[in-house]
Amino acid sequence: MNKSFGKIRKDPRLLITASIITLLLILFILYPLYSAFKMSITGDGGISFSVYREVFTQKQNIRAISNSLVLATLTATFSTFIGFTFAYSIHRAIIPGQKYFRAMAILPLISPPFMFALSHILLFGRNGLITARLLGIDSLGIYGLNGLVVVQTMGMFPLSYLILSGIVRAVDPDLELSAMNLGARRLRVFRTITLPLTLPGLLASWLMVFMGSLTDFGNPIIIGGDFNVLSVQAYLEFTGMGNLPRGTALAILLLLPTLFIFTLQKQILKRRSYVSASGKSVRNSRGLGTPGISRALFIFCLMITVFILLIYITIIAGSFITLWGEDWSFTLKHLSYSYDVGFKTLINTLLLALISTPITAAMGILIAFLATNKDLPGRKILEFLSLLSYAIPGTVVGIGYVLAFNRSPFKLSGTAFILIAVYVFRNLPITVEGGIAALSQVSGEIEESAANLGGNSAYILRRVTLPMIRPAFFAGATYAFIRSMTAISAIIFLISARWNHMSVLILAQTEIMRLGVASVMSFVLIILISIIIFLGSQMTKLKGTGLPASLKQLKAY
Amino acid sequence: MMNYMTLANLTKKYSRGKGDEIHALDSFNLTVKKGEFVTILGPSGCGKTTALRIIAGFEEQTEGDVFLKGENINHVAPYKRFMPMVFQSYALFPHMNVYENIAYGLRALKKSRDIIRNDVAMACQVVNLVGLEKCYPGELSGGQQQRVALARTLVLKPEMILFDEPLSNLDVKLRIQTRTEIKRVHRMLGITVLYVTHDQSEALSMSDRIVIMNHGRTVQEGTPEEIYNNPINSFVADFIGNANFISAEVEEIEGKRVTIRLQNRIIVVKQENPELSFSEGEEVYLAIKPEATGISSDKADFTGIVDTRSFQGSHTEYKIEFEGSFINIHQSNMGKEIQTYQAGDIINLKFDKDLFHLYKK
Numbered sequence: 001m002n003k004s005f006g007k008i009r010k011d012p013r014l015l016i017t018a019s020i021i022t023l024l025l026i027l028f029i030l031y032p033l034y035s036a037f038k039m040s041i042t043g044d045g046g047i048s049f050s051v052y053r054e055v056f057t058q059k060q061n062i063r064a065i066s067n068s069l070v071l072a073t074l075t076a077t078f079s080t081f082i083g084f085t086f087a088y089s090i091h092r093a094i095i096p097g098q099k100y101f102r103a104m105a106i107l108p109l110i111s112p113p114f115m116f117a118l119s120h121i122l123l124f125g126r127n128g129l130i131t132a133r134l135l136g137i138d139s140l141g142i143y144g145l146n147g148l149v150v151v152q153t154m155g156m157f158p159l160s161y162l163i164l165s166g167i168v169r170a171v172d173p174d175l176e177l178s179a180m181n182l183g184a185r186r187l188r189v190f191r192t193i194t195l196p197l198t199l200p201g202l203l204a205s206w207l208m209v210f211m212g213s214l215t216d217f218g219n220p221i222i223i224g225g226d227f228n229v230l231s232v233q234a235y236l237e238f239t240g241m242g243n244l245p246r247g248t249a250l251a252i253l254l255l256l257p258t259l260f261i262f263t264l265q266k267q268i269l270k271r272r273s274y275v276s277a278s279g280k281s282v283r284n285s286r287g288l289g290t291p292g293i294s295r296a297l298f299i300f301c302l303m304i305t306v307f308i309l310l311i312y313i314t315i316i317a318g319s320f321i322t323l324w325g326e327d328w329s330f331t332l333k334h335l336s337y338s339y340d341v342g343f344k345t346l347i348n349t350l351l352l353a354l355i356s357t358p359i360t361a362a363m364g365i366l367i368a369f370l371a372t373n374k375d376l377p378g379r380k381i382l383e384f385l386s387l388l389s390y391a392i393p394g395t396v397v398g399i400g401y402v403l404a405f406n407r408s409p410f411k412l413s414g415t416a417f418i419l420i421a422v423y424v425f426r427n428l429p430i431t432v433e434g435g436i437a438a439l440s441q442v443s444g445e446i447e448e449s450a451a452n453l454g455g456n457s458a459y460i461l462r463r464v465t466l467p468m469i470r471p472a473f474f475a476g477a478t479y480a481f482i483r484s485m486t487a488i489s490a491i492i493f494l495i496s497a498r499w500n501h502m503s504v505l506i507l508a509q510t511e512i513m514r515l516g517v518a519s520v521m522s523f524v525l526i527i528l529i530s531i532i533i534f535l536g537s538q539m540t541k542l543k544g545t546g547l548p549a550s551l552k553q554l555k556a557y
Numbered sequence: 558m559m560n561y562m563t564l565a566n567l568t569k570k571y572s573r574g575k576g577d578e579i580h581a582l583d584s585f586n587l588t589v590k591k592g593e594f595v596t597i598l599g600p601s602g603c604g605k606t607t608a609l610r611i612i613a614g615f616e617e618q619t620e621g622d623v624f625l626k627g628e629n630i631n632h633v634a635p636y637k638r639f640m641p642m643v644f645q646s647y648a649l650f651p652h653m654n655v656y657e658n659i660a661y662g663l664r665a666l667k668k669s670r671d672i673i674r675n676d677v678a679m680a681c682q683v684v685n686l687v688g689l690e691k692c693y694p695g696e697l698s699g700g701q702q703q704r705v706a707l708a709r710t711l712v713l714k715p716e717m718i719l720f721d722e723p724l725s726n727l728d729v730k731l732r733i734q735t736r737t738e739i740k741r742v743h744r745m746l747g748i749t750v751l752y753v754t755h756d757q758s759e760a761l762s763m764s765d766r767i768v769i770m771n772h773g774r775t776v777q778e779g780t781p782e783e784i785y786n787n788p789i790n791s792f793v794a795d796f797i798g799n800a801n802f803i804s805a806e807v808e809e810i811e812g813k814r815v816t817i818r819l820q821n822r823i824i825v826v827k828q829e830n831p832e833l834s835f836s837e838g839e840e841v842y843l844a845i846k847p848e849a850t851g852i853s854s855d856k857a858d859f860t861g862i863v864d865t866r867s868f869q870g871s872h873t874e875y876k877i878e879f880e881g882s883f884i885n886i887h888q889s890n891m892g893k894e895i896q897t898y899q900a901g902d903i904i905n906l907k908f909d910k911d912l913f914h915l916y917k918k
Contacts (some may be wrong), residue, residue, distance in 0.1 A: 093880050177615050178648035180635040182662035182709065192661075 003393060009225065018370050018382060021363070025385040027410075028201070028425040034394065038355070039403050040249040051180025051249045064233040068214055071145060071229060075152040076210040080152065082304060083160020083205055087168040087299040096298065104305040105161045107312075108154060110529045112503055113488045114218030115522045116151040116513040118510055119311040120319050121223065124520070127325020129314070143225030153220050154308065156212050160205040167201030186290075200268050207265045211258050215393035217489035222510055230254050231395045231489060238399055248401065262391035265477065315526075316521030318429065334516035340522055345500040351526070352499070353484035356423035359478035363467060364431020371432070371441045383432070390429040394489025398425060402493050414496040422491055423484040431476030438472035439465075470539075478536030482529055558625075561591040561717065561749050562612070567621035569607050569773075571886065581607040582618070583773035589717075589751055594743055596752045598760040599770035600796065601808065605753045606608045608723050608770075612751065613642050613835035636665070641710030647702045648681040649694040653707050655681075656690040662713045680712040683742065704738075711742065717749040723758060736763055757797050761785060769793050790831055791842055793915040800844040804918070809838045815915060817843060820880065822858050826913045833917060842916040847874070847887040849912040852898065857905035863898045873897065 041047055055061045087103045090098045108116070124131050124142045142150075171194070179189040219230045222537055224232055230250055236246025258517045316323055322331040364386075371383040389397070401422060405412035407455075411417040488503040495501050502525055508519040597605040610616045612813040614635030623630050631637060638720055641662065644696060649658055659680055665675045681687050684704040694702055703723060706743045710718050718918045720739070724732045740763050743750050754760055760767050769776045769784065769792075777789040788794035792803060808823070809816040819823045826843070828835070830843045835841060852875065861879035875886045875898065886906075888895070898904055 172648060174646055175645050177613075177635070177649060178642070179650070179661065179665075180617075181613055181638075181642050182641075182713065183636050183639065184661070184665035187633075188665060193650060291816035327726055482587060492669060530864050 010211070013052060014373070014376065017366070018376055018378070021367060021370065022234075022378070022382055022385065025382070025425070029385060029389050029392075032397065032404040033385045033556055035404040036248050036396055036400040037252060039399075040252050042245075042248055047393070052246045055246060055249050055253070060228060061233065064228045064230050067145070067227055068230040068254075069513075070150070071148055071220075071227075072210045072213040074145075074149045075156060075213040076206045078149065078153040079209040080164075080202055080205045082157040083162075083164050084168075084202065084540060085297065085300055086157070086161045086304070087164040089301050091165055091169045092173065093294050093297050095294050097137065097301075097303070098557065101301045101305060104308050105158050107158070107308060108156075109162075110157045110482055110533060111155070112218075112486045112487075112506060112522050113155075113216075114151075114222050114503075114507065114510070115315060116155050116311055117147075117219045117222040117520055118506070118515065118522060119149055119314045120151050121316075122314045122324055122515060123310070123397045125325075129325075143223050144227040147223045147225075148227065152213050152216060154212075154311065155219070155504070157304075158208045159212065160209055163208065164198065164201045167198050171197045178247055186293075204265045204268050207268075209262045211261045214257060215395065215489065216557040217252060217395060217492070218507065221507065221534070231393065232501055234395050234399070235492065238402075242401070248403070251393065251396045251399050255391075255396050258393055259391045296342070302315040312526075315519045318516055319518065319523050323430035324515055331516075334520045338517050338520040342502065342505055342515070343501055345505050346521075346524065348416075348499055349485065349502045351422065352419050352501075356420045356427075357477050357481045359420070360424045360427045360480040361431050361473050364428055364476050365435040365473055367428070367432045368435025368439050368469075368472075372436055383436075386432045387429045389426050394487070394491075395493075397422065398490035398493030401490070408528050412492070413497065416499050418494050419491060422494060423480070423487065426487075426490060427480040429485045430479050431472075434472040434476045435469060436481075439471040441468065476537055477494050478533055481532050481536070485525060485529055485532075560588045561589070561593070561625070562589045562751070563609065563622075564625040565622045565624065566635035567608060567611060567623070568619045568620045569604070569611065569616070580604075580773045582606070582611075582621075584621070585770070585773060585775065587768060587775070589749060590880070591716075592749055593748050594740075594750045594752065594765045595765060595768065596754060596760040596766070597768045597770055597777075598754060598757060598797075601755055603770045605755075605770050607773075608709065609642070613640055614638050614717055614883075624640055629645065629866050634892040636804075639713065639715055640717050640719055641713050641715050641810060642721060643703075643705055643706045643710055643723045647694075647723075647724040647726075649705055649709075651694050652731075654691050654693050655686060655697070658705055659708045659712050662709065666713075676712050676714075677708075681710040682713060682852050683745075684708045684738070686858055699727050700735065703735060707739070707742070717751065720750065720752040720754075722754050723752075724754070725754070732759075734890070738758060739763065740918055761797070763778075766770070769796065787830070788914065789830060791844065794914060794916065796845045798844075799885065799897060800846050800885075800914075801850075802842045802844055803880055803882065803884065804842045805841055807835050807837055807841055808833060810837055814897055817841070817915070819843065820859055824910060824913065826915050827911070828887040828915055830914070833915070835915065835917075840918045844914045844916055845884075845908055847885045848872075848885045848889075849909040851907040851909075852886060852888055852904050853907055855905060857907045859908065860904040863900050863902045865900060866898065872875045875908070878902070 017355075025544070040051055041049060063308055083105075086101065089095055090102050090105070099296075100311070120142055121128065123129050124147070144281045175550055176189050184192065213344070215231060216229075217235065220227070220229045220232045230253060234247050234250035236247075236253070237243045237250060241247070273393060277414070286371075319334055320330055320332070321327075322329045322333070367386050371379045371386075373379060376382075392400075402413065403419060404410065405418055448462045486503060487501065488507065491501050494505075495504050502521060504520045506521045509521065564585060564587040567582050567587075569742040570578045572578050583604075585608060587595075587597075587608070597608065598728065599605045607616065614630075614633065617758070618631070625638070625640075643912050648727070650661065653661070656677055659677045660673050663676060667675075678687075680689060684707050686701065686704055687706055689697065689701060692701075694705065697705065703726075706723070723739075724735055727735060730891065736759060737751075742748070743763075746787075752760075752763065764781055765775045766779065767781055767784050768778045770786050771792055777784055777793050784793065784797055790799060791800075794800040803819070805817045805819050805824075808818045809813060809845070813828050816826045817826060819882055824843070861877040861884070864883060864897070865877040866876075871896075872887045872889050875888065877884050878884055881903050
């Protein structure tokens with residue numbers, strides 16, 4: 001580190017900034033958590049765990065817990081399987097259309113949280129296109145576990161893909177070839193080389209999707225039916241029944257596994273790399289694939305892709321069909337109705353997302369600066385606090401905010417500010433991590449060489465450091481924006497008549513089976529998000545993918 | 558000696574989209590005899606590694622055949638070919654220790670535990686890895702990794718081993734050491750070797766036969782001495798001998814004697830290359846190796862001007878301005894009182910005229 005730059009870092013103003021940010025993190029991340037925890041253990045005045053005892057003796061709650069675990073296990077397994085197959089097909093096999101498969105594997109990440117559930121109803125529901133029209137049956141029993149697994153898997157396998165594509169690409173293809181060259185058949189190579197080397201990624205993917213499925217709220221509330229899960233149960237108890245302690249306790253039950261998984265998967269990914277000591281072969285090779293295997297992989301990817309496309313086409317079609325399942329004529333009435341009901345909400349949603357996005361990105365970079373400053377005391381605590389909200393389920397955040405900010409001195413409920421706070425502090429981890437990653441590339445020799453060439457500290461900051469972290473800034477901003485536009489599980493506790501959110505509105509329309517209107521609104525959201533992603537990727541100048549790199553770490557809902 | 562392996566008209570085309578094709582291999586032919594050490598030598602991108610990977614079965618040729626002991630193996634799976642390969646990256650399995658790496662092939666062949674233990678121990682002895690069996694590849698030096706890669710192939714007692722630029726990740730000293738090591742193993746075990754490299758000194762020092770390759774085709778084939786002494790064209794002369802090329806004009810042709818005029822002097826070159834024929838008045842390249850030119854202060858036929866001088870220990874390299882271009886000359890530093898020259902000095906050049914070669918311009 002050059003001296004002039006070190007001076008900036010030792011500036012006393014830095015300590016003040018760090019203190020303010022730490023206070024903000026405590027207020028908006030720890031305090032709500034504390035409020036929720038307090039609520040769940042202060043039943044009749046004193047401290048008691050009676051609420052938890054109650055939860056664990058009530059049949060419906062026990063079922064909700066076991067349902068959540070079963071659902072998460074199945075979704076995590078299927079997602080990881082599909083994600084791995086996609087990663088392998090796209091980065092290892094030689095099949096046509098890899099670019100398109102890659103785009104399709106990422107597409108679901110930008111969709112509103114329960115769009116898949118909505119589309120699922122249109123396709124397979126009681127009046128579904130495929131069930132009622134083509135097959136002439138009433139329903140495939142989509143409400144419940146089966147439907148949820150399908151819908152969540154479609155929504156979350158992209159996360160598996162992103163985690164695994166990095167891992168699969170990091171495995172030198174020469175290793176597989178070498179194993180085969182030494183006489184091992186394909187299955188043996190896969191078992192002894194490919195699997196062990198990708199195992200950390202498979203585990204990380206499984207855990208992340210497990211966490212995503214466990215904390216998912218949008219899909220279960222729409223097509224869960226009688227299949228109760230924890231997040232929905234907590235919401236119903238808290239908001240529907242008004243049983244605050246019990247609702248909170250259920251949400252806290254969600255928190256325990258996510259905290260555990262959060263730490264576990266960090267450990268796994270830390271140990272993941274088997275760095276090959278020498279150069280890596282970059283040759284395009286067939287790897288393990290025979291023409292037969294390639295064909296099978298291609299067909300598999302094609303089927304998933306067609307299914308995803310079908311989902312999107314269904315949403316678009318649903319936007320313009322008079323009454324799905326009854327009257328297939330073209331109409332614009334959903335559009336005009338949506339405009340009447342939803343335009344104000346759309347503007348508000350957009351407004352709050354646009355306000356919170358730059359704040360999130362700037363704050364993330366700032367925290368990254370502080371966290372990488374070796375002279376700053378307590379920087380590890382700062383980093384930990386800012387990353388913590390990764391591990392807190394949206395339901396817990398929502399409940400925590402309601403409890404923490406409904407009375408003075410922090411009376412915020414019903415305001416726009418509470419929503420902005422939720423967006424900022426929930427989306428902070430990704431911008432912090434992106435910032436730290438970018439800064440660790442900048443520091444050291446690059447700064448030294450800039451100083452060596454005669455740049456003073458301000459000049460270095462302006463011409464070297466900032467340009468180099470610019471991509472991280474815009475990637476973080478894009479990510480924060482998408483998450484704000486598609487939020488649901490936390491904000492459903494926090495919206496008000498004045499400040500509603502599109503996701504909640506779509507949810508309401510779906511619940512009263514106004515599917516056309518829900519389709520229009522989803523469609524509009526997707527278009528808006530796509531535009532922003534396009535702009536974001538222009539800013540980050542990432543060629544090829546068309547998507548900011550930060551999407552890699554996009555957490556499932 | 559029988560032909561152990563034959564490549565017949567091997568062609569590999571890669572499409573780069575929009576009808577644009579590159580020929581990595583263009584009707585490439587090669588025969589390797591049993592027990593022979595054959596090196597394919599060529600610049601990067603000449604197709605040598607592609608040929609090797611097709612032989613190993615990693616890639617499929619567009620046209621042509623691969624024969625092993627007279628049998629066509631075009632469609633034989635890689636794991637049935639038993640031609641273990643030492644990769645440029647070594648491709649050691651990072652999650653297995655040295656023992657497991659070496660045992661991998663034997664385990665795939667379902668050998669008994671005792672045989673595996675015995676054979677691995679033997680292989681470790683041959684390549685000097687005893688004591689490192691429990692180490693993981695990440696804990697080994699480059700040279701040790703290289704030896705594991707070699708042991709992993711030797712343990713299978715193959716008839717033939719493929720080498721894909723195995724020394725390019727080693728430093729110079731280790732490279733020369735490993736070179737001798739590989740040669741020793743080849744001689745000791747009588748294994749047939751097909752070796753691919755872009756390093757001419759590797760090829761010259763190890764091979765029984767060298768195949769020079771460029772643009773997917775064979776350019777010249779022969780023993781190291783044949784190729785070094787009689788490069789077939791300017792590409793080989795440049796690639797293998799770092800020859801100096803001097804532009805000149807053909808004055809007269811009399812059978813094999815070609816007369817060239819250079820600096821108003823007459824040079825007669827014996828032209829024995831059957832591939833080439835020249836006509837009078839043609840512009841040609843006169844090639845001469847750096848070590849075949851002498852510098853002296855005595856009066857000589859030709860003069861040049863020293864441009865730069867660089868001391869290399871055993872010899873000194875001079876860059877000389879001669880006839881409007883630059884040529885490199887190596888002057889041996891053996892013996893007493895070697896005279897040195899500085900930039901700008903006008904010096905006299907003595908060419909060993911028997912070592913001149915003529916090439917098409």
